[in-house]
Amino acid sequence: MNLTDYMQRQKAWIERSLNEWLPDLQTPPTRLHDAMRYSVMAGGKRLRPILALATGELVDADPEKLIKPALALEIFHTYTLIHDDLPCMDDDDLRRGLPTAHKKFDEATAVLAGDALLTLSFEWLAEHSGQLVTELAMAGGHAGVIAGQVADLAAEKNPPDAQMLDYIHLNKTAALLRCSIRIGAIAGKAPQETLNALSSFGTDIGLAFQIIDDILDSTADTDTLGKPAGSDQEQGKTTYVDVYGIDGARERATAMYQRAMATLREVDGDTTTLEHLAQFICDRDH
Amino acid sequence: MNLTDYMQRQKAWIERSLNEWLPDLQTPPTRLHDAMRYSVMAGGKRLRPILALATGELVDADPEKLIKPALALEIFHTYTLIHDDLPCMDDDDLRRGLPTAHKKFDEATAVLAGDALLTLSFEWLAEHSGQLVTELAMAGGHAGVIAGQVADLAAEKNPPDAQMLDYIHLNKTAALLRCSIRIGAIAGKAPQETLNALSSFGTDIGLAFQIIDDILDSTADTDTLGKPAGSDQEQGKTTYVDVYGIDGARERATAMYQRAMATLREVDGDTTTLEHLAQFICDRDH
Numbered sequence: 001m002n003l004t005d006y007m008q009r010q011k012a013w014i015e016r017s018l019n020e021w022l023p024d025l026q027t028p029p030t031r032l033h034d035a036m037r038y039s040v041m042a043g044g045k046r047l048r049p050i051l052a053l054a055t056g057e058l059v060d061a062d063p064e065k066l067i068k069p070a071l072a073l074e075i076f077h078t079y080t081l082i083h084d085d086l087p088c089m090d091d092d093d094l095r096r097g098l099p100t101a102h103k104k105f106d107e108a109t110a111v112l113a114g115d116a117l118l119t120l121s122f123e124w125l126a127e128h129s130g131q132l133v134t135e136l137a138m139a140g141g142h143a144g145v146i147a148g149q150v151a152d153l154a155a156e157k158n159p160p161d162a163q164m165l166d167y168i169h170l171n172k173t174a175a176l177l178r179c180s181i182r183i184g185a186i187a188g189k190a191p192q193e194t195l196n197a198l199s200s201f202g203t204d205i206g207l208a209f210q211i212i213d214d215i216l217d218s219t220a221d222t223d224t225l226g227k228p229a230g231s232d233q234e235q236g237k238t239t240y241v242d243v244y245g246i247d248g249a250r251e252r253a254t255a256m257y258q259r260a261m262a263t264l265r266e267v268d269g270d271t272t273t274l275e276h277l278a279q280f281i282c283d284r285d286h
Numbered sequence: 287m288n289l290t291d292y293m294q295r296q297k298a299w300i301e302r303s304l305n306e307w308l309p310d311l312q313t314p315p316t317r318l319h320d321a322m323r324y325s326v327m328a329g330g331k332r333l334r335p336i337l338a339l340a341t342g343e344l345v346d347a348d349p350e351k352l353i354k355p356a357l358a359l360e361i362f363h364t365y366t367l368i369h370d371d372l373p374c375m376d377d378d379d380l381r382r383g384l385p386t387a388h389k390k391f392d393e394a395t396a397v398l399a400g401d402a403l404l405t406l407s408f409e410w411l412a413e414h415s416g417q418l419v420t421e422l423a424m425a426g427g428h429a430g431v432i433a434g435q436v437a438d439l440a441a442e443k444n445p446p447d448a449q450m451l452d453y454i455h456l457n458k459t460a461a462l463l464r465c466s467i468r469i470g471a472i473a474g475k476a477p478q479e480t481l482n483a484l485s486s487f488g489t490d491i492g493l494a495f496q497i498i499d500d501i502l503d504s505t506a507d508t509d510t511l512g513k514p515a516g517s518d519q520e521q522g523k524t525t526y527v528d529v530y531g532i533d534g535a536r537e538r539a540t541a542m543y544q545r546a547m548a549t550l551r552e553v554d555g556d557t558t559t560l561e562h563l564a565q566f567i568c569d570r571d572h
Contacts, residue, residue, distance in 0.1 A: 023428050029436040032428055083401060088393035107374035108439055111397065115369060115404065116428035122408040123423035130416035137409030142309050142318055142402035150315040153394055 003276040007045070010053060014046045014074065017067055021124075022075075035105045035113035036120075040078045042096045047209075047281075048073040048180040054273040055184025055198060066187045069132050072124035073180045076140055079117040080176075082110050084149060090235060125183075132183055139179035148172025152237075159238045166207070173213075174206025197267050204260035205278045211253040212282060214239035215246060220285065257282040289562040293331070296339060300332045300360065303353055307410075308361075321391045321399035322406075326364045328382045333495075333567070334359040334466040340559040341470025341484060352473045355418050358410035359466045362426055365403040366462075368396050370435060376521060411469075418469055425465035434458025438523075445524045452493070459499075460492025483553050490546035491564045497539040498568060500525035501532060506571065543568040 018040055023033040049070035056066040085092040085100040086107065093103050102110035125132040138144060148171030151160075155168060181202035185195050217232045218241045232239045240249040260278050264271050304326055309319040335356035342352040371378040371386040372393065379389050388396035411418040424430060434457030437446075441454060467488035471481050503518045504527045518525045526535040546564050550557050 027429075029428070029433045031440075032432065032436045036428065083397055086394075086397065088397060108372075109436075111369055111372065111374060112432050112436060115365075115400075116432045118401065118404055119423050119427035119432070122419055123427060126412070126416040126419035126423065128416075130412040130414075130419060133408055133412035133416060133419050137405050137412065141405035141409060142315070142322065143313075146318065146398050146402045146405070147315045150318045150395075150398060154317075 001272055001276060003273075003280055006273065006276075007050060007280070010050045011046045013067075014049045014071065015041070018071055018074065021068070021071065023120075031105065031109060032112055032116060035101055035109045036075075036117055038104060039082050039095075039101050039113060040075055040117065042098050044074075044096060046074060047277075048077050048176060051177060051180040051202075051274075051277060052184040052187075054277055055181045056188050057273060058267070058269050058271060059185055059188030059190040059194065061184060061188030065128060066184060068124045069128045069183050069187060070180075072121040072132075072136065073176065073183065075117045075124075076121040076136060077176060079114040079121070080140075080145055080149070082114040082117070086110060089149070089153060128187065131186060135179055135182055135186065139175045139182075144171055144175040144179075148175065155238055156236050162243050165238060165240065165243055169207060169210040170203065173210045174203050177206035177209060178202030194267055197263050201260045201263045201267075201274070201278075204256045204263070205281050208253045208256035208260070208278075209281050211240045211249050211256070212284060214241050215249050215253070216285070217241075218246070253282055287558055287562060289559075289566055292559065292562075293336060293566070296336045297332045299353075300335045300357065301327070304357055304360065307354070307357065309406075317391065317395060318398055318402060321387055321395045322361075322403055324390060325368050325381075325387050325399060326361055326403070328384050330360075330382060332360060333563075334363055334462060337463060337466040337488075337560075337563060338470040338473075340563055341467045342474050343470075343559060344553070344555050344557060345471055345474030345476040345480065347470060347474030351414060352470060354410045355414045355469050355473060356466075358407040358418075358422065359462065359469065361403045361410075362407040362422060363462060365400040365407070366426075366431060366435070368400040368403070372396060375435070375439065378517070414473065417472060421465055421468055421472065425461045425468075430457055430461040434461065441524055442522050448529050451524060451526065451529055455493060455496040456489065459496045460489050463492035463495060464488030480553055483549050487546045487549045487553075487560070487564075490542045490549070491567050494539045494542035494546070494564075495567050497526045497535050497542070498570060500527050501535050501539070502571070503527075504532070539568055 022037050022040060025033055025037065027033065052070040052073055053063060053066060056063060081095060082101045084090050085095060086102055092100050094100065101113055121136065122133050125136055148168050151164065151168045152172055155164065160168065178199055181198050182195065185198045190198070214232065217239065240252065244252055257278060261275065264274060308323050308326060311319055311323065313319065338356040338359055339349060339352060342349060367381060368387045370376050371381055372388055378386050380386065387399055407422065408419050411422055434454050437450065437454045438458055441450065446454065464485055467484050468481065471484050500518065503525065526538065530538055543564060547561065550560060
């Protein structure tokens with residue numbers, strides 16, 4: 001398979017569907033809807049819905065029924081970015097090469113656009129089933145993504161050790177990538193054993209994803225990243241590169257990747273797409 | 287029936303249950319959990335869960351299954367208060383006689399505590415069914431509560447006319463009260479006709495609730511309200527008292543109340559509790 005073609009095809013489908021289903025600009029409150037669309041349509045790899053759909057393919061989920069939950073993961077992700085960028089959190093001005101929501105609109109609109117995307121993500125999941133709502137609420141709530149963000153903010157004042165760094169990113173990043181994979185698997189009614197294996201796979205590639213992110217932040221340039229390179233260091237964030245060094249961080253990402261691949265080999269069915277996606281995550285340059 | 291006793295009994299049950307199910311203070315992130323509990327346990331009438339449970343009684347819903355969705359309405363309401371009080375929105379320092387969340391903790395913690403309560407509300411609803419998630423997501427999202435908040439913020443710059451004032455409060459306040467009643471009705475599998483009647487009832491008492499709120503803000507004192515009296519005027523908010531005068535606003539609230547009661551008389555079953563609650567909403571002094 002050609003992963004680049006696959007990802008481009010999926011990305012196009014995802015963005016066409018987002019454009020179709022996000023609240024339109026003619027209906028009030030237009031400024032809110034404008035802000036929601038601005039941040040969601042700003043681009044990105046669409047990795048979370050792509051992972052959900054690829055996992056769905058593996059376990060024979062109906063893609064037409066999975067697309068809306070997959071999109072829910074993307075707009076949930078967008079909400080976390082909008083709120084994380086706020087002045088009271090990371091205070092970022094640039095995201096994907098564009099002004100962040102509170103810069104483009106205003107702070108109140110950014111908070112409310114985030115709230116609205118968060119709420120809409122559950123509406124879209126509930127169209128499929130209450131079980132998918134539970135999955136995202138648990139992965140994305142006080143014991144998941146938000147716990148990670150709280151620890152991340154605290155870490156700006158007290159530099160974290162290796163263990164705390166894992167706690168932050170297992171929650172802040174890996175939880176949602178793992179959830180994307182679980183949602184695909186649950187939509188296809190995967191047996192418990194498969195679900196467990198895919199969950200471990202998701203956690204490992206989730207953490208690898210973050211390690212690579214930290215490596216890119218310290219080595220790539222701003223144009224390639226679409227956000228200021230070296231911004232972690234500027235904000236006083238402790239990264240995997242700080243704790244393990246560039247080579248050590250790369251080794252750790254590779255170890256995660258290899259463990260993820262070993263887990264995936266235990267799963268029945270055609271795992272080619274997930275293998276390629278895992279490889280992409282650990283090889284990407286942006 | 288004695289409504290005061292009934293409300294005190296329900297409030298005690300609701301607060302005991304909230305205390306039991308909110309994330310505990312021993313589990314990290316403790317500061318986040320502390321902030322969530324601080325705002326939820328700060329008091330209040332618990333009107334939304336009380337309405338849901340009272341409606342459930344009317345249509346024979348199992349109260350043990352309805353309690354968690356009822357609590358979801360309360361923590362959703364708390365999330366809206368926390369975010370509305372933020373400096374970028376209404377910039378309020380006092381709520382229910384206590385410092386607001388961003389004053390007691392900090393702004394980032396307040397945003398995240400709101401996000402966490404919003405997310406947890408959907409987790410609690412999904413324990414019952416996906417349908418209840420859909421109800422709250424639609425009432426509370428971009429086309430409901432958030433639309434009301436957006437219009438309310440815009441109204442600080444451009445004073446609203448009577449029609450816009452209704453739009454704001456139909457969305458910002460009435461939508462969630464109506465949703466509370468619908469959730470009780472749906473949990474009891476009420477027939478469509480009953481659901482429609484109860485929805486209209488909810489909208490009318492919801493708007494009456496806001497009109498009374500505006501009247502109290504302009505007439506009661508700070509101690510009785512638990513928030514600064516006259517704060518609407520100070521913030522340049524246009525109220526029902528501004529548009530209709532005190533007597534006119536009272537008349538409008540009474541008309542809403544009477545229409546709500548007329549609608550309720552069409553509903554089969556013992557509507558006594560809902561009648562008393564509607565009366566309380568239109569007669570209250572705080």
